[in-house]
Amino acid sequence: MENFFTILFEQFSQLQSLYRWKGKMTVSKQAIFLILRAQSGDREAFDELLKSIQTALFRYIFRLVGEYGLAEDVTQEVFLIIYRKIRWLENPQLFLVWTYRIASREAFRQLKKERHWTEQIRDEEVLEKISDREPAEIYEPELIEKLPTLISNVSPASRAVLILHYLDEMSLSEVAEILDISTGTVKSRLAYGLASLRKEIKKEK
Numbered sequence: 483m484e485n486f487f488t489i490l491f492e493q494f495s496q497l498q499s500l501y502r503w504k505g506k507m508t509v510s511k512q513a514i515f516l517i518l519r520a521q522s523g524d525r526e527a528f529d530e531l532l533k534s535i536q537t538a539l540f541r542y543i544f545r546l547v548g549e550y551g552l553a554e555d556v557t558q559e560v561f562l563i564i565y566r567k568i569r570w571l572e573n574p575q576l577f578l579v580w581t582y583r584i585a586s587r588e589a590f591r592q593l594k595k596e597r598h599w600t601e602q603i604r605d606e607e608v609l610e611k612i613s614d615r616e617p618a619e620i621y622e623p624e625l626i627e628k629l630p631t632l633i634s635n636v637s638p639a640s641r642a643v644l645i646l647h648y649l650d651e652m653s654l655s656e657v658a659e660i661l662d663i664s665t666g667t668v669k670s671r672l673a674y675g676l677a678s679l680r681k682e683i684k685k686e687k
Contacts, residue, residue, distance in 0.1 A: 509574060509575050509577055509578060513531070513534070513574075513577065514574045514575070516530055516531045516534070517531060517568070517571070517574040517577050518574060520568055521568055521569045521571070528565065528568070532561055532564070535578075535581060536557070538650070539557065539560065539581060539582070539585055540553060540554075540557045542582065542585060542645060542646070542650060543556050543557050543560070543585055543589050545630070545633060545641075545645045545649065546585075546586070546589045546593075546638065546641060546642060546645060547589050547592060547593060548633075548634040552592060555592070556585070556588050556589050556592050557585075559588055560581070560584050560585045560588050563584050563588065564581060564584065567584075579656070579659050579660055582646070582660040583659075583660050583661070583662065586642055586660060586661060589638075589642075590638060590642075593638050625676050625679045625680065625683075626648050628679065628683065629644060629648055629649065629679070630649070632679050632682050632683070633645065635678070635679075635682045636675050636678045636679065636682075637675075637678070639671060640671045640672075640674050640675030640678060641675065642657075642661060643657055643661065643668050643671045643672050643675060644672065644675045644676075646660060646661075647668070647672060654668050654669065
């Protein structure tokens with residue numbers, strides 16, 4: 483099987499034809515048809531379905547774990563989970579949310595095995611104690627511009643919301659649904675993540 487990870491940024495147009503990202507993660511009729519066929523055991527439809535999401539999903543996982551080899555391993559495991567469980571997905575419209583939730587959980591599971599998670603455990607504990615009151619939405623262009631290069635220095639929980647919202651351009655409600663947290667918690671983690679980025683930028687000066 484061809485290693486599709488070598489074409490990471492070359493297949494996004496196909497993904498856009500099946501799913502609409504900005505504003506709402508909607509699934510097209512074409513994608514729903516593929517999902518239903520895959521659920522009935524059609525391997526060709528399943529392969530086509532995975533091909534349509536592989537680039538964006540791998541990019542998200544890679545940004546989350548920060549290592550190419552680990553991202554490959556996590557993505558392969560995510561695809562195996564999707565293959566085993568897709569028949570139990572009741573609503574095809576939730577396919578994208580469902581796959582990103584699986585990817586997030588698997589990435590977090592793998593990160594916990596890495597020493598980097600241990601180093602950031604204090605940040606994770608802080609995040610759990612942050613109030614879920616909804617602060618005003620924050621958008622700081624100078625920070626977002628540097629996000630791809632600084633993202634590895636942010637704790638995994640904040641990293642996920644920053645990637646999904648600012649880099650993958652998902653709405654706050656979509657991020658909340660994927661990570662199974664409240665919208666208020668998403669906003670709090672965004673604010674905390676941006677604050678962490680500011681500290682990293684100050685260190686560089």
